[in-house]
Amino acid sequence: MSAIYIHIPFCKQACHYCDFHFSTSMGKKEAMVQALMDEIVLRKNELKGEVVETIYLGGGTPSVLDIGEINQLVDTVYANYRVIQNPEITLEANPDDLSKNRIVELAKSRINRLSIGVQSFFDEDLKLMNRAHNALEAEESIKDASQYFKNISIDLIYGILGMTNARWKQNIEKALSFNIPHISSYALTVEPKTALAHFIEKGVVQNVDDEVAQAHFHILSDTLADAGYTCYEISNFGRPGYFSKNNTAYWQQKMYLGIGPSAHSYDGQRRGWNIRSNPKYLRAIAKGELPMEVEVLSKTDRYNEYVMTGLRTIWGVSLEKIRGHYGDVYGQYITQQAEKHIHNHLLYWDGDTLLATRKGKFLVDGIASDLFMVNLS
Ligand code: SF4
Numbered sequence: 078m079s080a081i082y083i084h085i086p087f088c089k090q091a092c093h094y095c096d097f098h099f100s101t102s103m104g105k106k107e108a109m110v111q112a113l114m115d116e117i118v119l120r121k122n123e124l125k126g127e128v129v130e131t132i133y134l135g136g137g138t139p140s141v142l143d144i145g146e147i148n149q150l151v152d153t154v155y156a157n158y159r160v161i162q163n164p165e166i167t168l169e170a171n172p173d174d175l176s177k178n179r180i181v182e183l184a185k186s187r188i189n190r191l192s193i194g195v196q197s198f199f200d201e202d203l204k205l206m207n208r209a210h211n212a213l214e215a216e217e218s219i220k221d222a223s224q225y226f227k228n229i230s231i232d233l234i235y236g237i238l239g240m241t242n243a244r245w246k247q248n249i250e251k252a253l254s255f256n257i258p259h260i261s262s263y264a265l266t267v268e269p270k271t272a273l274a275h276f277i278e279k280g281v282v283q284n285v286d287d288e289v290a291q292a293h294f295h296i297l298s299d300t301l302a303d304a305g306y307t308c309y310e311i312s313n314f315g316r317p318g319y320f321s322k323n324n325t326a327y328w329q330q331k332m333y334l335g336i337g338p339s340a341h342s343y344d345g346q347r348r349g350w351n352i353r354s355n356p357k358y359l360r361a362i363a364k365g366e367l368p369m370e371v372e373v374l375s376k377t378d379r380y381n382e383y384v385m386t387g388l389r390t391i392w393g394v395s396l397e398k399i400r401g402h403y404g405d406v407y408g409q410y411i412t413q414q415a416e417k418h419i420h421n422h423l424l425y426w427d428g429d430t431l432l433a434t435r436k437g438k439f440l441v442d443g444i445a446s447d448l449f450m451v452n453l454s
Pocket residue numbers: 087088089090091092095096097099136137138171194
């Protein structure tokens with residue numbers, strides 16, 4: 078089983094916190110769609126006969142494409158790869174692009190899952206983040222989409238400056254009122270060179286506060302657990318049968334093909350990443366070249382990635398898998414390194430599977446790095 082991700086590198090405006098790759102100039106949108114289709118065809122032998130289980134249009138803002146462009150991209154995958162009978166086909170969409178007409182068009186296409194970039198149901202948060210939509214549009218888009226799609230996810234951001242615990246709880250309760258099966262939620266992080274980083278540096282706004290974010294995370298995970306959602310990865314919560322197949326493919330080290338500027342790929346041994354520039358990407362593809370850099374992962378790299386992603390998920394890190402795939406030395410190492418975190422109630426063993434506790438989840442990236450192996454193989 079494998080996954081295909083298609084990166085649409087355009088956005089209407091730049092959100093203040095965002096460091097994804099996108100351009101706000103739409104001049105080359107048509108040429109880009111053609112180049113994406115060309116790359117899909119160019120790489121058709123890379124999945125080595127694996128069937129495609131999920132197709133994901135992410136970005137950027139894929140909902141800036143018109144329905145014809147979206148269909149062309151998905152159809153090109155179908156024409157060049159083996160796709161399973163009922164694949165998950167997701168479109169990331171922003172609320173301001175989800176008019177009723179647009180939703181009806183999408184419902185008639187092969188898209189069967191919408192991931193809506195809500196981020197907050199409060200105008201003050203949306204303004205602070207420079208989102209292109211308002212709170213009313215966020216609510217309307219979910220209501221309308223729910224009439225045509227069963228499989229809907231929304232994104233919410235916590236730890237936003239000035240957001241109290243009470244307001245965060247209201248945001249979650251508003252999300253729950255729509256009865257959607259999946260929620261992705263992330264802490265606001267300050268990425269270098271973003272407008273947010275610049276404002277903080279100049280003292281225009283306060284820095285984000287880790288303790289606030291941690292409190293918000295616990296409110297989120299407790300409230301969603303009570304409402305029947307499983308936190309299957311620290312930022313992803315789903316009802317049974319609605320865990321994202323696309324995201325799960327990454328966390329379970331399945332093969333995936335990343336199409337488009339800045340998109341990443343993985344074939345089990347090598348990780349590749351496409352150039353993060355629209356003009357350079359377009360020029361390379363026009364010449365029939367792949368603008369991609371590739372790194373062969375060592376055994377240690379693969380162990381470290383497995384530990385990092387495994388600890389973030391409900392599937393945890395299996396000692397048997399570590400011994401089988403990487404050797405006893407790695408098994409002994411992780412058992413030993415995990416001890417102090419078990420003692421501090423941040424990790425625990427469930428049989429031979431190492432998992433993060435409720436308290437450990439929010440801190441899991443730091444804990445995982447302590448279990449990383451260095452300088453072997
Ligand atoms: S819409 Fe999404 S990708 Fe575009 S700037 Fe905002 S957060 Fe980034």
